[in-house]
Amino acid sequence: MRSLSEPCLIWFTRGQGRITINGVTRGYGPNNAIFIPPGVMHGFEVGPQTHGVIVYFGRGTDLTLPHSTHHLRIRESHIQSELTSTIDAVHRELLSDRPGSERAARHYLGLLGVWLERQVELTPAEPPRLNASKRLVARYTALLERDFRSGHGVADFAAELGVTPTHLTRVCRQSCGRGASELLQERRLYEARRLLSETRAPIKQIAETLGFASAAYFARAFQHKTGKTPSAFRRGK
Structure with a gap:
C-alpha cells in the first residue's frame, strides 16, 4: 500500500x-x-x-x-x-x-x-456501491494515510472511528483481503523502503519518523516483510 x-x-x-x-x-x-x-x-x-x-x-x-x-x-x-x-x-x-x-x-x-x-x-465508470463496511474501510484508509507516521496502532484508529479493533479488522479483511494491521504495516514499510532508497537518513531516525517503538523493532518488522535488514536493503544486497 x-x-x-x-x-x-x-x-x-x-x-x-x-x-x-x-x-x-x-x-x-x-x-x-x-x-x-x-x-x-x-x-x-x-x-x-x-x-x-x-x-x-x-x-x-x-x-x-x-x-x-x-x-x-x-x-x-x-x-x-x-x-x-x-x-x-x-x-x-x-x-x-x-x-x-x-x-x-x-x-x-x-x-x-x-x-x-x-x-x-x-463513458463514466460504474463506481462500486459502498455499503457501511466499505465506507468504514475508506474512512480508515484516509485516516491511516494522514496519521501512519504517528505510532498509533489499530486500537487508536478504531477508537477514533468509533468501532472496536476486532470489527475494523473484520471489515478490512472483507473489503480488501487484508486486516487493519496489515494495511497499516504495509503503508509504513513502503514509506520505509522509500526513505531508505531516496535519502541518507539514519535508520534509527527513519524508525522514529515512522512511529516505531525502537530501531530494533523496526528492523525486525522490515526484515520479516522484505527478507532483508534495512541496512542490506539500502546497500542493494
Whole structure:
C-alpha cells in the first residue's frame, strides 16, 4: 500500500489482477485506465502476463485533471489507440533532445487530461456501491494515510472511528483481503523502503519518523516483510 504526492494514470494493456484503492479491492483487466489523485492510498497486484504503463503528472501540477479516482474500462479500439499513442508521445518527447521537447511533453500531458475528462463524461465508470463496511474501510484508509507516521496502532484508529479493533479488522479483511494491521504495516514499510532508497537518513531516525517503538523493532518488522535488514536493503544486497 502506498500513496503518491502527485496524480497518476495507470494504463493496463494486458493481463489481469486486483487493485485496492481506499481499502476497496476490484479486479482489473486489459484496457483498463485508472486515475488516482495525490494522497490516495492504493496498491495493486501484477502477474507474469500483466503489462502496462504509469504516467506521473508531477507534484503540484496545474494541469486540469479529475479530483477523484476513476476506473475506466475502455472497450472501443480507437479510444484505446488514442490513449496509447498520446502516452507514447509523452515518452518520446521526454527522451528527445530536440528544442522544446519538455514543453511538448507537457502539452501531451494536457491532452491526457482532456482524454480523461472526455472518458469520465462520456463513458463514466460504474463506481462500486459502498455499503457501511466499505465506507468504514475508506474512512480508515484516509485516516491511516494522514496519521501512519504517528505510532498509533489499530486500537487508536478504531477508537477514533468509533468501532472496536476486532470489527475494523473484520471489515478490512472483507473489503480488501487484508486486516487493519496489515494495511497499516504495509503503508509504513513502503514509506520505509522509500526513505531508505531516496535519502541518507539514519535508520534509527527513519524508525522514529515512522512511529516505531525502537530501531530494533523496526528492523525486525522490515526484515520479516522484505527478507532483508534495512541496512542490506539500502546497500542493494
